[in-house]
Amino acid sequence: MxxxxxxxxxxxxxxxxxxxxxxxxxxxxxxxxxxxxxxxxxxxxxxxxxxxxxxxxxxxxxxxxxxxxxxASDIFYDVWLLFAPIKQARLDYLSQKTCEMGVKKLFPIFTEYTQVKKINIDRIRSNLIEAAEQCDFNNIPEVSEAMNFNYILDNWDKFFEDRKVIFCDETSKSDVLEILNDQKNKVNSKWAIIVGPEGGFSDFERNNIENKNNSMSISLGPRVIRSDTAVVAILAIFQMIIGDWKK
Amino acid sequence: MxxxxxxxxxxxxxxxxxxxxxxxxxxxxxxxxxxxxxxxxxxxxxxxxxxxxxxxxxxxxxxxxxxxxxxASDIFYDVWLLFAPIKQARLDYLSQKTCEMGVKKLFPIFTEYTQVKKINIDRIRSNLIEAAEQCDFNNIPEVSEAMNFNYILDNWDKFFEDRKVIFCDETSKSDVLEILNDQKNKVNSKWAIIVGPEGGFSDFERNNIENKNNSMSISLGPRVIRSDTAVVAILAIFQMIIGDWKK
Missing domain, CATH: 2.40.240.20 (Hypothetical PUA domain-like; domain 1)
Known part of the structure; x- marks a missing residue:
């Protein structure tokens, strides 16, 4: 064989x-x-x-x-990833990584500063399948059609329901370890993570998210990191503290 | 401008x-x-x-x-990364990510299961420079010449001195959060992280590392993750708990 x-x-x-x-x-x-x-x-x-x-x-x-x-098929921890489309090579990479890191559903979002205006959902799905084939994983994250981030902001409670939302914001002063440690023992099994485009979020978007139910802003350290790096970084931290890496 | x-x-x-x-x-x-x-x-x-x-x-x-x-130039937290060469596209990616995630020095190592037999140090350095240019970072990680991992195993104390070594091993049963939390308040400012090739480490290498001074084995979750993903994942976790992401 x-x-x-x-x-x-x-x-x-x-x-x-x-x-x-x-x-x-x-x-x-x-x-x-x-x-x-x-x-x-x-x-x-x-x-x-x-x-x-x-x-x-x-x-x-x-x-x-x-x-x-x-x-049997692997079961995903119920964490969604909302991400802004980026250039193709890095988007391919990002897609593959979400499979390795264990995301249940991907939502491409067009934010105010998203530079890439089109997204190929079939190509994302091909990348997810390739990653699952190679990484000994029997499940493929779902992929939503791309949506405007304003739609999500306007329909927050309907969209997320009681799901808790981790908002990766380079301007945040919060300590990610403290915030996630504080959450790890609470009874909540539904999560979403939002990672922005290379240019970050607009003040409007940022203020809007911060005032929403169940949202928590966190910072991913002092250096500028690209969106595809941020996705792996926050998923590693999330899965370790809250998700399915816990022993 | x-x-x-x-x-x-x-x-x-x-x-x-x-x-x-x-x-x-x-x-x-x-x-x-x-x-x-x-x-x-x-x-x-x-x-x-x-x-x-x-x-x-x-x-x-x-x-x-x-x-x-x-x-002034940014100062790196004193963490080294030892990694096995992988295929070029992923190695380019890995190199760029180490800059974004803040590594002081890179050591390419040839382990027993390393499939790639040659490594282009100049190309790694070009990737590091490109990442620093784009990520608003004023320092470039150093890159060592490639070395045989057996040499490091044979000269462990001389090579690492009192540096603590985090060994990413997919067979480890240790909880990374527990192990790093336990270390975070101890006075130690020198660290090294070892990430292996796609095929993992041999039993000989694994047993050898586990018996060394100052080494700790950790697992990066239940899924197979590629070497380049593992590098970002462990660096995010390390910088958050021990390194320079702490507030």
């Missing part, structure tokens, strides 16, 4: 024969140089991960026989 | 005229489309950051007049 050859599938996964789609077949045949009888694993969010063996390789189509159940 | 146009220089910086090198001149003239009398800032680790104005633009050479001192 080729080491760690894992593919994501939107099909129902259960024992039996499955014909892979063109893209998957191309990847296995031409990129991974799969051979007849090789074993792979196949997974999705719903049916978990299964062992399968290659039973036919044609020009545009590979078939597999799904044989044994390996494990 | 073009917004945030900052360049790094190895020259002595003080009031007066300075002729920039070919690479810097090309960047200002052809990439940034600088014009006569435009203002930039110029910095290095030693002399801090200065305002300067463009006084001549020739084919391969720009000159500036250094005018006013802006601020």
């Amino acid at each position: 080729k080491k760690n050859l894992r593919i994501y599938s939107t099909e129902n996964l259960k024992k039996g024969k499955l014909t892979l789609n063109k893209k998957q077949s191309h990847y296995l045949k031409n990129v991974m140089r799969i051979e007849l009888k090789d074993k792979i694993s196949i997974f999705n969010e719903k049916d978990g991960e299964w062992f399968a063996s290659i039973i036919s390789i044609r020009k545009n189509e590979c078939s597999i026989l799904i044989e044994d159940f390996i494990k | 073009k917004k945030n146009l900052r360049i790094y220089s190895t020259e002595n910086l003080k009031k007066g005229k300075l002729t920039l090198n070919k690479k810097q001149s090309h960047y200002l003239k052809n990439v940034m489309r600088i014009e006569l009398k435009d203002k930039i800032s110029i910095f290095n680790e030693k002399d801090g950051e200065w305002f300067a104005s463009i006084i001549s633009i020739r084919k391969n050479e720009c000159s500036i007049l250094i005018e006013d001192f802006i601020k």
